[in-house]
Amino acid sequence: xxxxxxxxxxxxxxxxxxxxxxxxxxxxxxxxxxxxxxxxxxxxxxxxxxxxxxxxxxxxxxxxxxxxxxxxxxxxxxxxxxxxxxxxxxxxxxxxxxxxxxxxxxxxxxxxxxxxxxxxxxxxxxxxxxxxxxxxxxxxxxxxxxxxxxxxxxxxxxxxxxxxxxxxxxxxxxxxxxxxxxxxxxxxxxxxxxxxxxxxxxxxxxxxxxxxxxxxxxxxxxxxxxxxxxxxxxxxxxxxxxxxxxxxxxxxxxxxxxxxxxxxxxxxxxxxxxxxxxxxxxxxxxxxxxxxxxxxxxxxxxxxxxxxxxxxxxxxxxxxxxxxxxxxxxxxxxxxxxxxxxxxxxxxxxxxxxxxxxxxxxxxxxxxxxxxxxxxxxxxxxxxxxxxxxxxxxxxxxxxxxxxxxxxxxxxxxxxxxxxxxxxxxxxxxxxxxxxxxxxxxxxxxxxxxxxxxxxxxxxxxxxxxx
Numbered sequence: 001x002x003x004x005x006x007x008x009x010x011x012x013x014x015x016x017x018x019x020x021x022x023x024x025x026x027x028x029x030x031x032x033x034x035x036x037x038x039x040x041x042x043x044x045x046x047x048x049x050x051x052x053x054x055x056x057x058x059x060x061x062x063x064x065x066x067x068x069x070x071x072x073x074x075x076x077x078x079x080x081x082x083x084x085x086x087x088x089x090x091x092x093x094x095x096x097x098x099x100x101x102x103x104x105x106x107x108x109x110x111x112x113x114x115x116x117x118x119x120x121x122x123x124x125x126x127x128x129x130x131x132x133x134x135x136x137x138x139x140x141x142x143x144x145x146x147x148x149x150x151x152x153x154x155x156x157x158x159x160x161x162x163x164x165x166x167x168x169x170x171x172x173x174x175x176x177x178x179x180x181x182x183x184x185x186x187x188x189x190x191x192x193x194x195x196x197x198x199x200x201x202x203x204x205x206x207x208x209x210x211x212x213x214x215x216x217x218x219x220x221x222x223x224x225x226x227x228x229x230x231x232x233x234x235x236x237x238x239x240x241x242x243x244x245x246x247x248x249x250x251x252x253x254x255x256x257x258x259x260x261x262x263x264x265x266x267x268x269x270x271x272x273x274x275x276x277x278x279x280x281x282x283x284x285x286x287x288x289x290x291x292x293x294x295x296x297x298x299x300x301x302x303x304x305x306x307x308x309x310x311x312x313x314x315x316x317x318x319x320x321x322x323x324x325x326x327x328x329x330x331x332x333x334x335x336x337x338x339x340x341x342x343x344x345x346x347x348x349x350x351x352x353x354x355x356x357x358x359x360x361x362x363x364x365x366x367x368x369x370x371x372x373x374x375x376x377x378x379x380x381x382x383x384x385x386x387x388x389x390x391x392x393x394x395x396x397x398x399x400x401x402x403x404x405x406x407x408x409x410x411x412x413x414x415x416x417x418x419x420x421x422x423x424x425x426x427x428x429x430x431x432x433x434x435x436x437x438x439x440x441x442x443x444x445x446x447x448x449x450x451x452x453x454x455x456x457x458x459x460x461x462x463x464x465x466x467x
Contacts, residue, residue, distance in 0.1 A: 046068075051247055056232045057232075059233055066166065078433030079432070083365075084407070086364060107167060111391045116167060143178065221274065228254075256281060261283065269294070278402070279405050285315045285316075298404075300404065301366065303353065326375060336376065343379065347386060351389055356424065358396070
């Protein structure tokens with residue numbers, strides 16, 4: 001039975017505080033149980049494992065295998081695949097809004113492993129900002145803003161707890177530049193030598209552009225190296241040497257990331273593969289179909305989901321719904337009288353996207369959000385209600401991107417090809433057992449609620465510029 005969420009419209013405080021106050025509904029389970037994500041039995045708050053081997057200056061360390069990871073298996077002949085749902089968060093930082101700790105609590109109570117994308121510059125204090133040399137922008141500049149040491153300390157604690165709870169730390173790279181080419185002032189600074197890449201790496205002055213606004217593989221490699229450096233040396237950069245290390249090897253443990261702003265990341269794939277990444281959480285959108293792997297990287301884009309009450313679809317993200325409701329974050333807060341309705345619309349849209357996959361092709365549902373209280377915090381509340389609605393259902397696994405990649409890597413490539421042959425919301429006619437045993441399919445397979453009447457007949461997708 002689908003539950004009706006209670007979304008508040010009294011302003012940011014009420015909506016956002018509801019994240020911390022809401023309890024998990026019975027039966028939602030927890031990924032900390034023996035059955036992996038979505039399995040039964042929540043445990044006490046996570047205990048951060050003891051570091052067994054310090055790395056570098058002690059900012060990170062090896063604690064052994066990450067706790068609370070699922071034990072996946074290869075699908076048996078004819079077995080229906082699980083319904084995976086990935087909740088991901090751009091810009092993991094615990095600032096005065098305390099949103100990182102609140103959404104981490106949502107995942108813990110709801111049995112959802114999540115992916116938190118961390119910008120390396122988040123761990124770089126404002127007085128060390130010149131350590132960052134971004135491509136095509138002046139040294140020390142970043143669109144993420146300066147970070148104080150108290151915020152860095154709080155962020156580190158939440159990252160420790162998230163990792164100990166089984167969630168994933170991915171990379172959001174560094175500068176978060178929307179429009180990767182610098183403006184005229186930046187280019188002038190670059191001409192004087194102020195623009196660079198990673199120390200010892202390629203910058204704009206010594207690497208050709210691969211297309212308008214697109215960073216080269218060398219420039220992306222510089223972003224990755226600098227993110228690694230800032231995370232592995234936060235003790236040196238902050239002087240907070242008494243704090244506990246992050247309990248994982250960042251270089252080995254970070255296996256994917258999301259490029260910001262839905263800018264063209266054409267040069268990212270070669271750099272990501274060279275860095276040992278296993279996936280790219282592509283910031284652009286696609287229909288709800290099974291993911292593919294290209295050149296060794298799984299691609300996990302955001303997806304187009306219904307906008308209830310309108311004959312359009314939008315990205316499965318907070319700014320996707322924001323864009324079709326009140327504009328962009330830069331436009332400011334929309335009409336407060338509409339906040340509750342907008343939050344319900346996002347919740348209904350995410351659940352509609354879930355329903356058509358769950359009852360159809362079982363394509364993993366990817367949801368992306370920001371740690372922002374846009375329009376009174378109703379988008380955060382919509383995600384919380386979605387966690388509570390879907391993560392306890394039969395065959396549902398609320399996992400991180402890394403865990404999804406783990407499952408995909410276990411599967412027979414021929415089975416994955418069959419799964420990719422199903423259109424949005426399309427369930428196999430004759431059942432999963434026949435379809436995945438390789439039986440011929442028949443046109444006119446039954447569709448899940450919200451699926452198009454025939455392939456290619458989805459509503460127009462309205463996608464934001466992104467952040």
